[in-house]
Amino acid sequence: NFTVCGCGLSVTLYPSLEAPNYRTFQIDEGFVRNWLFEIIETDVMVMTMPDLHQYQIKRSKYKVHYIYVQHSLVSLHMVYRKGAFDHYDTILCAGPHHVKEIRAMEALYNLPPKNLIKYGYGRLDAILEEAQKRPRKEKPVGAPKHVLVAPSWGPKGTLESGVGAEIIDQLLKEGYKVTLRPHPQTVKFSKVKIDAILKKHSDDPMFIYEGDIAGQDSLHDSDFMISDWSGAALDYAFGLNKPVLFVNVPRKVNNPDYKKLNIEPIESEIREKIGTVINSNNFSLGKIIPKIPKSINKYYYKISPNSFIETLNKITGSRNDSP
Numbered sequence: 001n002f003t004v005c006g007c008g009l010s011v012t013l014y015p016s017l018e019a020p021n022y023r024t025f026q027i028d029e030g031f032v033r034n035w036l037f038e039i040i041e042t043d044v045m046v047m048t049m050p051d052l053h054q055y056q057i058k059r060s061k062y063k064v065h066y067i068y069v070q071h072s073l074v075s076l077h078m079v080y081r082k083g084a085f086d087h088y089d090t091i092l093c094a095g096p097h098h099v100k101e102i103r104a105m106e107a108l109y110n111l112p113p114k115n116l117i118k119y120g121y122g123r124l125d126a127i128l129e130e131a132q133k134r135p136r137k138e139k140p141v142g143a144p145k146h147v148l149v150a151p152s153w154g155p156k157g158t159l160e161s162g163v164g165a166e167i168i169d170q171l172l173k174e175g176y177k178v179t180l181r182p183h184p185q186t187v188k189f190s191k192v193k194i195d196a197i198l199k200k201h202s203d204d205p206m207f208i209y210e211g212d213i214a215g216q217d218s219l220h221d222s223d224f225m226i227s228d229w230s231g232a233a234l235d236y237a238f239g240l241n242k243p244v245l246f247v248n249v250p251r252k253v254n255n256p257d258y259k260k261l262n263i264e265p266i267e268s269e270i271r272e273k274i275g276t277v278i279n280s281n282n283f284s285l286g287k288i289i290p291k292i293p294k295s296i297n298k299y300y301y302k303i304s305p306n307s308f309i310e311t312l313n314k315i316t317g318s319r320n321d322s323p
Contacts, residue, residue, distance in 0.1 A: 003021045004019075004022045007024075008027070009029070034058070037058060037060065038061060039061060039062075040060045040064065041060070042060075043064070043315060044064070044312060044315055044316070045064050047066065047067070047068060048068070048069050051081055051084050052066060052068075054083055054084070054087070065090065066087065067089065068091045068092065069092050070121055072231030072234075073121055073124070073231050073234040073238070074229075075263075075266050076098055077104075077105060077261050077265065078252070078258040079252055079254055079267070082257055084255075085114075089114060089115060090114060090115040090117065092308065093116055094120060094124075095299050095300040097266045097299070099116050099118070100263060103116075115311065117304075117307050117308060118301045119304050119307060120300065120302050124235055124239050125303045126216075127239030127240065128239050130220065131220065144206065145177065147177065147178050147179070147222060147223065147225075147226060148179050148218050148225045149167065150218075150230060150236075151230050152229045152230035152231075152252055153182075153183040153186040154252050156252075157228060157229075157249060158226075158227075158228045158249055159193055160190045162193070163247060167280065168197060171285065174285060177208075178201075178206060179210055179222060181218055182211075213232075220240065223242070224244065224245065225243075225244045226278075227245075228249050229249075229267055234266070238274075238293070238300060241292065243274070243276070243292055243293065244276075245275055246276070246277045247278060247280050248280060266299065273291075273294065274296065
């Protein structure tokens with residue numbers, strides 16, 4: 001039995017979880033949060049935040065075991081900053097590439113070995129489970145194809161660069177139904193770009209804006225996705241066996257030293273296997289035939305909650321046995 005505390009920006013953190021030993025706490029993003037993390041006393045801290053102890057949020061001054069849970073299938077050495085996972089004790093790996101990348105970083109930078117668990121990726125399993133409940137239906141002859149536009153975020157991203165607006169214009173012009181599902185960070189930092197798209201197309205019945213990326217309706221209802229370097233593209237291809245068109249914008253690189261590992265990031269290596277790379281110039285879907293993903297099960301682990309519980313038992317057990 002564990003006592004579990006959820007700490008986040010919302011008091012509705014995991015509202016479906018009801019248990020006498022589960023509590024939630026709301027905390028803001030300022031000084032109090034940073035102070036709390038530095039003085040918190042607990043056996044285990046489970047987080048989805050990279051860059052622990054590199055910026056405002058530090059490890060506790062007490063003996064706490066830190067576990068990182070993946071919130072994406074993307075690589076750990078290109079998209080994330082250098083040292084993003086150095087201060088974690090245990091990493092829950094979503095696929096074999098995560099194990100390979102962490103071990104390579106440990107060897108390259110002479111880091112102490114972490115406890116790596118072949119855990120899987122809960123978001124992907126949720127999509128797979130929901131897909132079983134929603135059998136695909138044949139669309140009526142002549143019904144428009146539904147395109148989900150769901151790119152990553154960053155200064156050179158599809159939406160931030162203005163390329164996304166041009167693609168949406170062309171899709172609607174060619175008679176496609178379009179759902180725009182921007183990353184929350186794009187909405188936060190490039191609101192002007194999003195507002196311009198909404199102002200232009202909000203009255204078009206063939207255009208849908210989806211601000212909540214937690215839902216799955218657009219994933220299941222759409223015929224294919226247009227993305228760039230987003231982890232959502234991998235979720236879509238692996239979870240639904242649907243094709244992805246990748247806009248050829250510059251790589252999302254937050255660690256310029258990623259090439260030192262001599263490991264091609266999965267989001268680059270797998271592109272041609274689960275979809276088609278498209279040029280943003282002279283874009284027209286009429287000339288493009290999306291590929292259907294093949295042989296993708298080897299890229300991710302099936303979810304393994306038992307391995308996580310076993311790890312917690314080992315950590316807390318060793319703490320209780322120590323003098």
